[in-house]
Amino acid sequence: MTAVAGHSDVTRVGDAAHEIARTHDPRDVTDYIGACFDAGLSWVHFPEGLGGLGVSRGLQAVADSILQAAGAPDARIRNLIGYGMAAPTVCEHAQTDELKHAWLRPLATGEEVWCQLFSEPGAGSDLAGLATSAVRDGDDWVVNGQKVWTTLAHRARWALLLARTDPDAPKHKGLTYFVVDMHAPGVSTRPLRQMTGHAEFNEVYLDGVRIPDRHRLGAVGAGWRVAMTTLMNERTSIGASGSRRGEGTIADAVALWAQRPDRHSPVLRDRLAQLWLRSEVQRLTAERAHATATAEGPGPEGSIGKLVGAELNQQIYEFCMDLLGPEGTLYGDYTMREIGPESVNSGESIQQSFLRSRANTIEGGTSEVLRNVLGERMLGLPGDVRTDSGPWREVPRG
C-alpha cells in the first residue's frame, strides 16, 4: 500500500466514523451499531457491504477510537464469539453474499448471538478426533452428537459446527464445517455447572438436527482448514495485550497485600515479588512481540503469552488464598446461575477467581498442548509417535 492510498483510507474510515457519531444516537444501541455495519466500520478489513470497507485491518483502531469518544455502545461485548470467530469464518467461507449479509448484520448488532460447537466429551485437546456425525440426506445434512464447553449456547441463535462427514478418512480429512440454527428441532442446550457453582458454559445435544447444505462453510471434507480460520482468530483475540505495569490479575494480589497487613510475612512477600516480576516481564514480552511483529513477523515471544498468563493467573490466586489463610476457606454463594462471558473476569470474590483460574490452563489450549506447540513449531523438535494417522473409525477412543 502506498503512503498516499494509506492516507486516503485513514481519511475514509475517519470520515465514516465521524458521520455516524454526528448522525446517530448512541442510546439506540441496535440502530447505532447497525449504522456502523452499514458504513463498513464493524470489521473495516471486510468487503464493502459486509460490514467492512476493504481497507487494512489496522485501521479498525481509527474507527473504534472515534466511535468510543462519541460514546458509542460496545458492540463486541454483546457477541464476543460472533465478532471474534464467527464473523471472519462466515465472511470468508459462506456460500453466497446474501447469506453472508443475512448472518453478519444481526451478528454485528447483537440481535443474533453466535456460539461455537467444537469440543466434545471425547474430543478436547484432540479436536480433530471429534465424533459428532453429519450425514447427507437430499439437500440437507442430518447431525447427531454432543458438544460441550459451549459459551453462550443458551443465548445463541446460530452456531459454528464442526462435524464428521467421513469416518473412513484420516481424522483431519473427514470433517466438514456448518452453521447451525440453534432454534432448529433437535437442538437442546443444558447449562454445564462448573466448580465455581456457576454455569458459564453449556452442553449442547444435537439429535437428528437438519442443516441445509447451503449452510455448509467450505468444501465437504475441508472442515479442518475452515476451523483454522476460526481458531487463528481466537488466538489473535486471546493474545492481544496492552495493559500497563501493575494492571491485570497481579493488581488483585497487590491490593489484597495492602488490605491484609496483619498477614504479611517475608516468605509471602517474596512470593508476591516473584509474581509481580513475572507479570511485568510477561507484559514486556507482549510489548516486545508487538514491536517486533510489525517489523519482522511474529516471533516466539508472541506464542508464549497464553501459556505464561494462564499459569501465572493460577499462581497469583493461589498466593491470594495463602495470604488470606483461614478466611480464604469461606465462600460467597454457590447458588447455580448462568453467567455470560462479560462477567467472567469481574470475579465476585478472590475465592471465586481462585476457582475460576483452574480453567485457564485448560481452555483455549491446555498448557500441555501449548508446550508441544512451542517445542514443535518454535523449536522444531520432532513430533510424538502417532497412533492416529489411519482412518478415524479405527483410532482408539475413550
Place this chain on the structure above:
Amino acid sequence: MADQTAIRPSVDPHGADPHGADPDTPTAGGTIETPPGAEPFTFTPEHRELRAAVRRFCADTSDEATVRRLMESTPAFDPQTWSRLGRELGVLGLGVPEDLGGSGGGLVDAAIVAEEFGAALFCGPVIGTVALAIPALAAAGDSAARTETLTPLLAGDRTAAFAVRERAGRFDPGSVTVRASGSGGDHLTGIVTQVVDAGVADDLLVAASVPGGVALYVVDATATGVERTALATLDQTRPQATIRFREAPGRLLAGPDDTPRVVQRALDSGAVLLAAEQVGGAQHLLDVSVTYAKERLQFGRPIGSFQAVKHRLADMLVEVEHARSAAYYAAWAVQDGIDDPTLAASIAQATCSPAFTGAAAGAVQVHGGIGFTWEHPAHLYFKRAFTDAVLLGSAEEHRDAIATAVLADAPIEHEVMVAAG
C-alpha cells in the same frame, strides 16, 4: 577473518540521540512527552549489522578451543584480540559519547555486543572494563584523571576493574572497606575481596571513605602499595582477585557529592550488560540443547520427541524470551530514561539470572552423561551462569528491592472482594 570495518552505530553528527526516529516516520500514538527513539524494542538495521559483525568476530576469536586455552592462561584473555575490539571494531566505547572518545550509540548497542560475548563465552575483562569501569568513567565529571584513564580503556590498550562493593546492584556506602588518608586525602588503604577482572587489570576504580562520604578513585594497579592475590574461581573464564591497598596513591574521579550518582550509573549499566550476557548464554544453551534433542536417539526415537524433554525445552524457551524482554527493556530504560533505570535493571537481573542458571541446568540434563563431562562445553556455561547469578546482586536481592519499590504504594482504589462466608 573478522570484518575489518569499525562498527559504528548510526550516529547523528549533531550529537542527538543516535536512535532517534526518522522524522518522516509517524510514531504510534503521537505522544509528545516520549523522546524520539525511546520506544523500547525498536531494533534498527544498524543493531542487526552490529550483532552480525560481533558474532563473526566471536566465531573467529572465541571458538571453544580458544576459550579453553585462554581460561587456563594468565591473563585469561588475549590482549591482542581485546585491542582489536577497541581499535578495529570500536565496540568498547558503545554508549560513550563521541566527545569523550567513545563510539556514540547507546547502551542498547553495548547490550547487543554483551549478548554475543555471552553466547560465545568470550574471554576478557567484559565485566570489569566494559560493564562497570567505562560507564563509571563516562558518568564522572570531567578531569584529567577521567580522560587519561578512559581513553586507553576505549582503545583496548588497557583494562580496568571496579573495586566497589554494592548491595542488590545499589550503591552501598556502608560496605566500603577502603579509606582515603594522607595530606591530600589521596592515599588509599583497605582490602577489597573478590574483584572480577582485577588480577591483571591496569587500572582499579576504588570507592573509599572520605570525610563527608565516599569518593571514587582510580589507582594504577602497578603502583606501590597495591597487592593483588589471584583467586581460583568456579568459572575459569571469569577471574577474580582480592586487592590489598596500603597507602596506595589514588587519583580522584568523583567526590562524595557525585560518587553515589556515578557508581549507581555504573551499576545500572553493568546490570544491563550482565543481563544481556546472560541472555546470550541462555539462548546458546537452548540452541545446542534443541539441536542435541533432535539428533540424540534413544528407544528408537529422537529424545526431543518425548514430552518430558520437549516440555523442559519449551520452558527454557519461555524463560529465555522473558529474559530477553527484561534485559533489553532495561537497556532502553537506562539509555533513554523511559523508566526508573535502577528498577528496570533489577527487573532484568531478577529475571535473567534464573533464566541462565535454569538453561544451564537444563542443558546439562538434556545432554545426559556427556553433558557432565569435562570434554563437553556445557559445564563452562553452567559455571558462568552460576557466577553471573551472584554478580551485581542475586535474583533474591533484586526481588527484595523490587518488592520495596512496588509493594509499598499499592493502589488503594483497587478494592478486592473477599467472600466472608
